[in-house]
Amino acid sequence: MTDEAASLRGPSPRVHCGCKVGSVADRYGLGDVSRELGVLWTTDEEDRYSLRELADHFNQRVVESAMFDAGMNPLEGEVENVYRLLTDEESSAGHRVQAENRLEFEGVSVAEVRDDFVTHQTVYRHLKNCLEAEYERETGPSSRVERDVDRIEALRNRIRVIVDETVRRLCDAGLFSITSPSAYVEIRILCEECGARYSPRELLERDRCDCPVELDR
Ligand SMILES: [Zn+2]
Ligand SMILES: [Zn+2]
Structure with missing residues (x-):
């Protein structure tokens, strides 16, 4: 569903x-x-x-x-x-x-x-x-953002599962050697203005970057 x-x-x-x-x-x-x-x-x-x-x-x-x-x-x-x-x-x-x-x-x-x-x-x-x-x-705009963040996190989880399975398969085939592999996937949004990085959820909670925005540039 x-x-x-x-x-x-x-x-x-x-x-x-x-x-x-x-x-x-x-x-x-x-x-x-x-x-x-x-x-x-x-x-x-x-x-x-x-x-x-x-x-x-x-x-x-x-x-x-x-x-x-x-x-x-x-x-x-x-x-x-x-x-x-x-x-x-x-x-x-x-x-x-x-x-x-x-x-x-x-x-x-x-x-x-x-x-x-x-x-x-x-x-x-x-x-x-x-x-x-x-x-x-x-669904006001806030819950719409939340839904989209959920979607990004679900995607991240799927990538993690796929990488996990792939590594395990390669280990089983003797092509990789690592005792207990575990994939770790991080998604960060970079502010090109100030270099700050946020997870999608952090950005959802604060809804803007802290760097000063120069409106009349
Ligand atoms: Zn109707
Ligand atoms: Zn910034």
Whole structure:
């Protein structure tokens, strides 16, 4: 999970946006799905959702909620199946009508539910306009700097691990001879003006170099 995703998952307040995603989520009582879409979108590459998958995920929640509201008790996989029958062009008209009739019989308004489905374009606008705005507001410049410093330190740690492993391998192969090797990686930011050196974190804490800045040079 990325830092962005982590901070979206944090204890931040629920997103209340006026776009279709937000208003449908409110109407169906879908909890914090508006924010969840952002988390699923920004999460690590392998399990990251595409916009289409996000729209399907959201719409399935709508179907699920409508079914529960009508007193139905969908079984495992049933919501996905009903959603597929309602939306998939490939599914036969017969099966679609059957699914619609069953929902109508139970008291679900299929037309209303369909109207409340969002497209992947709507999801995209929600992510860009509503969540981005929210995210910018929550992460002031200071926490953004902190996140970047964390990123530098993670990188430093990775270099250390790689060097460690390489040296160990060379030792095992008999190409290096050192009893207990341990890599040490330091990252310093040099002020070319006065020669002072800072670790990224030191710089974060003091946010400037001590050397006098001549503004009118
Ligand atoms: Zn929105
Ligand atoms: Zn300086």
